[in-house]
Amino acid sequence: MDELEEIKITFFQECDELLGDLESGLLSIDAGDTEPELVNAVFRAVHSVKGGAGAFGLEALVRFAHVFETLLDNIRGGKTALRPDLVKLLLRAADVLADHVAAAKLGGEGDAASTTAMVEELETWISGGPAPSPPALPADLQPNEDGIVFKPVTLTLPEVDEGPREEVWTITFQPMDELYAKANEAGLLIREIERLGKIDVELLDDALPIFDNLDPETAHFAWKVRLRTDVPEEKIREVFEFVEGHCSTTIVREASPPVLVEADAGPDIAAIIAAAQAANMEAEPAFTPLKVDVAAVESQPPVALAPAAPVAQVAQPTSPRSPQPPQGEKVNQATIRVDPERIDKLIDLVGELVINQAMLAQRVAGHGFAASSDVGRGLDELEQLTRDIQDSVMAIRAQPVKSVFQRMPRLVREIAGQTGKQVRLVTDGENTEVDKTVIERISEPITHMLRNAIDHGLETPEERVAAGKPTEGTVRLAALHRGGRIVIEVGDDGKGINRPRVRQIAIDRGLIAADAQLTDEEVDNLIFLPGFSTASTVSDISGRGVGMDVVRKSVQGLGGRISISSRPGFGSTFTLSLPLTLAVLDGMVIDVAGQTLVVPLTAIVESLRPAAAEVKKLGAQGGVLAVRDAYVPLVDIGRVLGFQTTEIDPAEGVVLLVDSEVGGRAALVADSIHGQRQVVIKSLESNYQQVPGIAAATILGDGRVALILDVDALVAMRKREPLRMPEPSIQAAE
Amino acid sequence: MPAASALSVLIVDDQLTIRSLVRNGLQQIGVTNTREAGDGEEAVAALVARPAHLVITDFNMPKLDGLGLLRAIRSYEPIKNTAVIMLTGRADPELVQRAAQYGVNNYLVKPFTVATLREKIEEVFGALT
Numbered sequence: 082m083d084e085l086e087e088i089k090i091t092f093f094q095e096c097d098e099l100l101g102d103l104e105s106g107l108l109s110i111d112a113g114d115t116e117p118e119l120v121n122a123v124f125r126a127v128h129s130v131k132g133g134a135g136a137f138g139l140e141a142l143v144r145f146a147h148v149f150e151t152l153l154d155n156i157r158g159g160k161t162a163l164r165p166d167l168v169k170l171l172l173r174a175a176d177v178l179a180d181h182v183a184a185a186k187l188g189g190e191g192d193a194a195s196t197t198a199m200v201e202e203l204e205t206w207i208s209g210g211p212a213p214s215p216p217a218l219p220a221d222l223q224p225n226e227d228g229i230v231f232k233p234v235t236l237t238l239p240e241v242d243e244g245p246r247e248e249v250w251t252i253t254f255q256p257m258d259e260l261y262a263k264a265n266e267a268g269l270l271i272r273e274i275e276r277l278g279k280i281d282v283e284l285l286d287d288a289l290p291i292f293d294n295l296d297p298e299t300a301h302f303a304w305k306v307r308l309r310t311d312v313p314e315e316k317i318r319e320v321f322e323f324v325e326g327h328c329s330t331t332i333v334r335e336a337s338p339p340v341l342v343e344a345d346a347g348p349d350i351a352a353i354i355a356a357a358q359a360a361n362m363e364a365e366p367a368f369t370p371l372k373v374d375v376a377a378v379e380s381q382p383p384v385a386l387a388p389a390a391p392v393a394q395v396a397q398p399t400s401p402r403s404p405q406p407p408q409g410e411k412v413n414q415a416t417i418r419v420d421p422e423r424i425d426k427l428i429d430l431v432g433e434l435v436i437n438q439a440m441l442a443q444r445v446a447g448h449g450f451a452a453s454s455d456v457g458r459g460l461d462e463l464e465q466l467t468r469d470i471q472d473s474v475m476a477i478r479a480q481p482v483k484s485v486f487q488r489m490p491r492l493v494r495e496i497a498g499q500t501g502k503q504v505r506l507v508t509d510g511e512n513t514e515v516d517k518t519v520i521e522r523i524s525e526p527i528t529h530m531l532r533n534a535i536d537h538g539l540e541t542p543e544e545r546v547a548a549g550k551p552t553e554g555t556v557r558l559a560a561l562h563r564g565g566r567i568v569i570e571v572g573d574d575g576k577g578i579n580r581p582r583v584r585q586i587a588i589d590r591g592l593i594a595a596d597a598q599l600t601d602e603e604v605d606n607l608i609f610l611p612g613f614s615t616a617s618t619v620s621d622i623s624g625r626g627v628g629m630d631v632v633r634k635s636v637q638g639l640g641g642r643i644s645i646s647s648r649p650g651f652g653s654t655f656t657l658s659l660p661l662t663l664a665v666l667d668g669m670v671i672d673v674a675g676q677t678l679v680v681p682l683t684a685i686v687e688s689l690r691p692a693a694a695e696v697k698k699l700g701a702q703g704g705v706l707a708v709r710d711a712y713v714p715l716v717d718i719g720r721v722l723g724f725q726t727t728e729i730d731p732a733e734g735v736v737l738l739v740d741s742e743v744g745g746r747a748a749l750v751a752d753s754i755h756g757q758r759q760v761v762i763k764s765l766e767s768n769y770q771q772v773p774g775i776a777a778a779t780i781l782g783d784g785r786v787a788l789i790l791d792v793d794a795l796v797a798m799r800k801r802e803p804l805r806m807p808e809p810s811i812q813a814a815e
Numbered sequence: 816m817p818a819a820s821a822l823s824v825l826i827v828d829d830q831l832t833i834r835s836l837v838r839n840g841l842q843q844i845g846v847t848n849t850r851e852a853g854d855g856e857e858a859v860a861a862l863v864a865r866p867a868h869l870v871i872t873d874f875n876m877p878k879l880d881g882l883g884l885l886r887a888i889r890s891y892e893p894i895k896n897t898a899v900i901m902l903t904g905r906a907d908p909e910l911v912q913r914a915a916q917y918g919v920n921n922y923l924v925k926p927f928t929v930a931t932l933r934e935k936i937e938e939v940f941g942a943l944t
Contacts, residue, residue, distance in 0.1 A: 229908045233921040233938035236898045350860045354879055357887040 092133045094418070096182045099126040103175050111168045120163070123171075124153040130178065134185065141190040142181045148203045149174050161206060170206065174199055249335040250310065250317060255285075255303035260327035262298075271304060273320040278310025307335075421517070424478050428664055431467075431474045432761035435665065438467045439758065439782035468759070475662050479514040482560045482569070485524045486511045489531060489558060496535045503542055503552050504535055509559035515567045516662040522639055523569065523659065529632045530571040530655045531556060538575035538653050548650070550574070557654075566641075566683065567661055572654035578647040580604045586613065603745075605645045605653075609633045637793055639663065640681065640762075640776065666762050668789060669737065670755035670781070674724035677787045679760055679779055680749065684792040686738040688754060693732040703799070706731060706748045708738065713748045716799045718790070722774055741796040749795070758782075762789065774798055819845030819943040822936075826851045827858040827872035827884060828902065833925070837871055837902075840932045844943060855879025859887045862894045869898045869936065871923070874910060885917045898939050902927075 103126040106119050131146035153171070155161040177199045181191035252274065256267050274280055285303040289295075308317065314332060321330050442460050450456045486508050497504040515523075539545075539554035546552055557572040580601060587593045587607045599607075607613060609629045636643045641659035660666065660683070668679035669688070695707040696715070705712040715736075719725045729750050737749040760779035765772055765788075776791035824846055826837045834851045841849055850867065852858035854876045862870070870888065874881035881901050889895050901914045901922045911922050920939045923932065937943055 227924055229911050229922075231911055231915065231922065233935070234898075234918070235941070236896070236920055236939050237941075350856060350863060353859055353863070353891045354856065354883065354887045357890040358883065 089137055092137065093182065093186050094416075095133065096130055098418075099129050100175065100179050100182060102126045103178070104172070107168060107172050107175055110163065111165070111172065120153070120157050124150065124157050127153055127178065130182065137185075139185045141196070142178075142185050145181055145191065145196055145200065146178060148200050148207070149178060152203050152207050155207060167206060170202055174203060248310065250308045250314070251331075251333045251335060252306040252308060252317065253285075253303065253331045253333075254306065254321075254328060255330075256300045256324070256328040258298065258300050260324050261300060263324075263327060265324050265327065267302065267304065270320060270324065271306060274306055274308055274317070277312050277316060277320070278308050280309075281307040283307075419477075421478075424474075427474050428478065431471050432664060434467055435471060435759060435761055436780050436782070438463055440784065441782075443782040471665065475516060475664065476514075478517045479661075480517050480520050481512045481514050482520065482523070482567075483511040485520060485527060486558060486560070488524070489527065492528060492531060493535065493556065496532055500536055500539075501541060502535060502539050502554060504539060505553050505555050506531075507555060507557045509557065510561045513560040513562060513567060515560075515659070516664070518663045519567065519639060519659055519661065522635070523657070526632050526636050526643075526657060527558070527569060527571065529629070530657070531558065533629065533632075534571055534573040534575070534653070534655070538573035538577075540576050544576070548576070562661075563658070566658050569657040569659070570654055571657075572652060574652040577649040577651055577653055578605050578608070578645070580649070583607050605647050608645070609643070637791070640666070642793075664762060666760055666777075666779075666789065668758060668760050668779075670758050670787065671718075671735070671737070671751040672753045672755065673722075673729075673751045674719035676719075676724055677755070677781060677785060678718065678751075679758075679787050679789040680737060680739070680792065681776070681789065682757065684739045684741070686740055686746065688735060688737045691731050691736050691748075693730075696731045704731075706736060708748070711746070713738065713746050714796075714799065715748050715750055716796055717750045718795065719750075719752075721795055721798050739792045739796070741793045747792075747796045747799070749790075749792070760787070760789070817940050817943060820847060822846050822869060822940070822943070823848040823867045824850070824869045824871060825858060825861055825867040827853075827855065827870060827876070827881070829853050829873065829876045833873060833902070837932070840927070840929045843929045844933045844936075846936075846943075855881065855884035855887070858884050859891075862888065862897060863891070866894055867897060869900065869939070871900045871902060873902045874904070874914075882914060882917060885914060885919055889918050900935055900939065 103123055106123040106126065109116075110119050110123070127146055127150045131143055131150055134142040134146060152161065152174075156163055156167075161167070177191065177195060181196070184191045254267070254270065256265075260267070271280070271282060283305040285305055286301070288303065289301045295301075310317075314334070317332055321328065438460075442464065445456055445460055452458075452461070489508070490506055493504055493506040496502075534556050535554075539556070540548065540550075542552040545554065555574045557570065559570045559572075561568050561570075584593075584599070584604050584607070587604075587610070588595050588597075590613065592607065592610050592613065593599065609632075613630065633643050636657055636659070639659050640663065641657060643658075644656050645653055646656070647653035666679075667682040669682055669685055671678050671680060689708075691706055691708075696704060697707065697712070698704045704715045706715050707713075715731060717728045720728055729752060731748070731750045734750055734752045735754050737751060737754075739747055739749055741747055758781075760781070762777045763779055765775060765778050768778070772788075774791055774795045775788045776794075777789045779787055779789055781787050824841055826834050826841075826849055828834045828837070828851075838849050838851065841847075850861060850865075852861045855872070856879045858870065858872065859879070861867075870884070872881045872884055876884075879887070885899050885901070888897050888899060898920045899918075901911075901919050902925055903910055903922055904925055911919075914922060921935045923935045927935075933943065
């Protein structure tokens with residue numbers, strides 16, 4: 082059921098591509114391309130949509146596609162000649178088809194009315210072609226410069242009853258003596274003003290002298306009139322036209338009160354809006370255009386336009402997909418398909434950006450800019466931004482592990498059948514995302530781990546019953562994010578690792594000494610040793626020369642770690658920890674014998690400067706370091722990698738405590754530490770060749786090449802040191 | 816031939832910047848009688864309180880968007896003949912088509928020039944004087 086849904090999703094993705102092909106093909110034909118293959122391609126696209134739709138019982142889609150296909154077949158066979166108006170019809174039919182697909186995607190059916198109309202048109206052509214070509218688009222319905230066919234709706238400026246557009250004016254009016262001398266009167270002027278609106282008059286009598294000094298021929302009064310009116314300023318000024326020069330007048334508009342929303346607006350705004358939303362305006366717009374010349378348009382036979390909207394003619398000249406999902410329906414999130422090469426290129430470029438950013442930071446620091454300076458802060462922001470970009474770009478390439486997990490149930494069924502065991506597979510965390518480069522390479526290790534779990538971990542049904550367990554064994558496959566890595570767990574509820582037997586086999590094969598003292602964990606890890614196989618009979622499943630050592634190797638190749646935990650009688654769990662990406666790595670930059678190296682940060686437990694007393698020499702070469710209560714083997718990187726023959730005195734240098742899958746904890750000895758840095762991984766294999774102890778290379782901020790250490794390999798190599806390097810200096814290589 | 820100064824316009828946008836740009840553009844072509852509203856609901860209230868000749872409204876707005884405002888105008892009798900010019904961020908045929916269905920008078924793509932603004936208004940009302 083789930084699978085079917087998955088395939089359906091794929092079908093719709095394909096449909097999108099097919100519809101794209103269909104449209105671009107038709108547009109090419111429309112543009113005058115007469116290549117016969119185009120018609121074939123167009124036909125195939127519709128045919129494929131129909132075929133897939135049939136498989137999913139999308140009957141409406143099939144019916145429409147069938148009619149469409151029939152006409153295309155006629156065209157293909159030369160029965161119907163291609164004409165410009167026919168191409169336009171085909172383009173519209175493609176739209177209807179796209180609408181059907183979009184509707185089917187949401188579980189519905191395309192619009193019946195437009196389908197029926199389109200089917201009729203198509204059938205007219207199928208049965209011998211219609212009347213002569215309809216006329217071209219009216220000139221005023223050609224797409225405008227925006228690529229939209231839109232005819233503005235004209236409107237004669239209506240007399241809008243604006244209501245009183247009141248403003249408040251303050252008029253200060255001070256008559257001079259002349260005004261009175263010319264037989265004008267202040268009172269008349271004020272009355273004039275009153276005719277313009279509502280007024281408040283205030284007499285300003287400050288200038289009135291005491292009675293003894295009063296000159297009756299002199300003007301003493303002034304007036305301040307507040308006028309509330311909707312007339313423009315000129316009208317007010319007109320009042321004073323005849324007394325100009327005989328009075329001083331100022332007319333000032335008061336700041337108009339905000340009239341944006343009137344609180345006591347009568348009608349209920351919410352009700353108006355609600356009524357409008359409820360009204361089905363597509364069916365019948367309440368708006369009657371005042372002066373729209375659509376009659377001419379409507380009398381035209383249908384051309385390449387959407388059914389005539391009552392108000393304005395709108396159509397889209399190209400790419401006219403506008404499926405309108407039913408309201409309230411959840412719209413599927415749109416996805417785009419991108420050529421992976423483009424993303425890879427982007428990731429490469431971001432990698433270069435990271436390097437450049439590091440170089441810049443280094444140079445700026447070299448010029449003595451403090452971190453708190455403007456430049457320093459700017460660089461900080463740049464670094465943050467660079468990281469964000471990097472994360473975002475990586476997220477584009479991230480994929481859920483589902484694609485890998487999905488393949489496993491079948492595998493489990495097969496192995497169960499071959500081994501005669503009853504197995505139930507439980508998966509968890511299928512949506513955990515990880516970089517595509519990692520996805521592509523985890524399938525194999527997971528397959529091996531599952532095989533191993535069923536073949537070696539689980540008991541036969543009889544054994545299980547005897548052990549008081551259900552006959553059906555459970556294998557659990559889970560993915561989760563932990564600490565910036567993806568962790569894949571393969572667990573079983575089987576018998577667990579038979580430690581005495583593992584130990585015996587290891588002794589028999591000379592992998593360990595007969596008297597070796599090993600912890601349980603160390604015994605468990607013996608199964609990862611090359612050539613180890615616990616299956617007494619080499620079975621089809623586990624015994625194809627692919628032991629756990631190969632699994633571990635491929636996991637390490639991914640910068641990952643694998644570990645096992647087991648409880649006798651209760652089962653084992655393999656835990657695979659992988660970086661989320663193979664493109665970048667957080668590393669510690671160290672100096673060893675004049676070489677700059679990078680240690681993956683994930684391997685480092687802590688770094689310390691040991692006191693001389695904590696270093697214990699063991700023999701001529703090698704030694705251990707006392708770290709708190711434990712002794713940790715010292716690994717001299719320079720010696721192991723062959724950079725130098727003399728050892729660095731750990732007390733003089735720096736020690737990095739690392740966790741390795743093989744030898745447990747170890748202490749890497751280096752000359753000095755530069756600091757922590759994010760580096761872009763450059764494969765050594767693809768640029769040079771594989772080098773033991775080296776995982777990859779990178780380019781540092783100053784442009785130098787630095788090698789990234791393979792800590793596990795390094796620790797493992799310690800025993801076989803000194804190692805001969807294929808070339809004395811890697812950096813010399815291209 | 817309507818006089819630009821006689822035209823009353825309600826500018827509706829949630830962004831003050833756009834409102835200011837439209838207001839400034841209108842002033843440059845002589846339309847000084849402008850009011851502003853910050854979203855569709857405010858605009859409906861403003862129109863009901865005092866009608867305008869023309870509403871220039873953005874599409875994306877909180878509460879009530881441009882299409883909602885357009886529908887409200889067209890379905891409420893006292894203001895249904897108000898001219899509406901829709902501002903859009905890009906020439907989106909689908910959006911313009913929907914707006915056309917609801918009776919938009921014209922549309923205006925951001926960013927716009929004063930000349931385009933004038934043109935779009937004149938396409939609706941005829942040449943402005």
